[in-house]
Amino acid sequence: MSKLNRRHFLVTGLAAGAAATVPATAAYAAASRDLTTDPFTLGVASGDPDHEGFVLWTRLAQQPLAEDGFGGMPQRPFTVQWQVYADEHCRRVVRSGVSVATPEWGHSVHVEVDRLSSDRDYWYRFRVGRYVSPVGRARTAPHPLSYGGPLAMAFVSCAQYEHGYFTSYRRLAEDHPDLVLHLGDYQYEYTKDTYTIPGGNVRDHEGPETETLANYRQRHAQYKADPDLQAAHAAAPWLVVWDDHEVDNNWADEIPEKPEVPQPNFLARREAAFRAYYENMPLRRTSIPRGIDMQLYRRIRWGRLATFHMLDTRQYRDDQGCGDGYRDCPAAVDPERSITGAEQESWLVDGFHKSRAQWDIIGQQVFFAQRDNNAGPAKVTSMDAWDGYVASRQRITQGWVDAKVRNAVVLTGDVHAHWASDLKLDYDDPTGPSVGSELVATSISTGGDGADSDPATHPYLKINPHLKFYNNQRGYVLTKIEREQMTADFRVVPRVQETGAEVYTRATFVVEDRVPGVQQTYLRPMDPSLRAAQDMTVEDTVRWETERP
Structure with missing residues (x-):
């Protein structure tokens, strides 16, 4: 999986539009204070693709095996930035935005991405505070009128x-x-x-x-x-x-x-x-x-x-x-x-x-x-x-x-x-x-x-x-x-x-x-x-x- 640093994520995020400016806000500063270890211990996933997009998933957990089920996360919402890329090196952002991970839903994130091209690969990742997730690969389905390839x-x-x-x-x-x-x-x-x-x-x-x-x-x-x-x-x-x-x-x-x-x-x-x-x-x-x-x-x-x-x-x-x-x-x-x-x-x-x-x-x-x-x-x-x-x-x-x-x-x-x-x-x-x-x-x-x-x-x-x-x-x-x-x-x-x-x-x-x-x-x-x-x-x-x- 591709590795990246915080600066690279921020720069590419700013290039994608206003939604990616969240890390510069007070929410980013608060997350940096509250999170002392990597919260992306459970990885990333995508699912339920159609010809325009798919679902992106992650769940924040600093201590995955915590008995209370909250994964060692502070009991407050966290703003999570997500980005979708056209290349596996994560250089060209095609969609980005933010989602809120709440304790009521186990600090899980579900993002329904749309307005993408059909029948092609995309890559994605998340960021909260100074921490960046692993990179995952997703794929859109062919157009409803197309068979696509094998x-x-x-x-x-x-x-x-x-x-x-x-x-x-x-x-x-x-x-x-x-x-x-x-x-x-x-x-x-x-x-x-x-x-x-x-x-x-x-x-x-x-x-x-x-x-x-x-x-x-x-x-x-x-x-x-x-x-x-x-x-x-x-x-x-x-x-x-x-x-x-x-x-x-x-x-x-x-x-x-x-x-x-x-x-x-x-x-x-x-x-x-x-x-x-x-x-x-x-x-x-x-x-x-x-x-x-x-x-x-x-x-x-x-x-x-x-x-x-x-x-x-x-x-x-x-x-x-x-x-x-x-x-x-x-x-x-x-x-x-x-x-x-x-x-x-x-x-x-x-x-x-x-x-x-x-x-x-x-x-x-x-x-x-x-x-x-x-x-x-x-x-x-x-x-x-x-x-x-x-x-x-x-x-x-x-x-x-x-x-x-x-x-x-x-x-x-x-x-x-x-x-x-x-x-x-x-x-x-x-x-x-x-x-x-x-x-x-x-x-x-x-x-x-x-x-x-x-x-x-x-x-x-x-x-x-x-x-x-x-x-x-x-x-x-x-x-x-x-x-x-x-x-x-x-x-x-x-x-x-x-x-x-x-x-x-x-x-x-x-x-x-x-x-x-x-x-x-x-x-x-x-x-x-x-x-x-x-x-x-x-x-x-x-x-x-x-x-x-």
């Missing part, structure tokens, strides 16, 4: 701080994507030694299990202070959605993980978690939480090339049927049950009918395709995934088929393993046509190192012929989206329980234009040194995906 998009999920280092974030940044999707479990709520891996965790959470606003702010700050995560945020704009651990494991709407245990403060916990999530993410003002509600599902258009439908499968879902685990459960096929809620489902299907994009990409949290782990007649599936809401999945799949969506691709996180699959209207008929594709990213660190295996021998792939690939190592998926095809590299970091591992591509799949389903084009030979002690079983897969011991 889009390099990466997607990730599940970063358990205690289970491993965030090396995958660092390697992702080094791949220079244009856009990053985070599909949930950005942080985990557990207190130290609650969620452990064999051999013990490699680092510890600070503070208690997150339940209050101060708890969630402290936990987000611990994650954001990680330099590998900061590098990934600074590399490209992000589209973020949550899953369960941003609040509570396997929560559903207003119901906590264990409803049989009285939790009278759960809605207050949900409200605190939502507020902290907004404070720590590059989200637009449309996502400002209002009590226990937060508008997170939204649509981002990347010119005519792609439309990203970002879903929220937690806030509006019916409670999991028959408990949260793997079950043969009658509730799973109840036509009245929904994982999205009726309003979001209608919004999504309406978006399919209005879409003219080459690729309609659904960014969401939990496994979409059927994953039966029983070779017999009974279906034993995860009640926490779309298998627990079969009618909801059927309506949405039929929705994109009826809308004649050109290319439907579902992107998924949650399950701590790489998967690729064909999507069907009828999973009981393996000879039936495929109507879409699903790509699933493994975890950044959750589960520790994991192990390599021969994907062809995994029992899930034998029971479910529409499932085409499996790998239980850590990493992310790097895609290249073009008009003719979407290419997905399943990137793997072999070890996260120590730092510095390199990344490689374990497999590559292609989705061709107007050809639903995934096609494997590359498979790296299995590394025997990274293989599990025994072949993966159904029970192993369930165990890897189980959140609590």
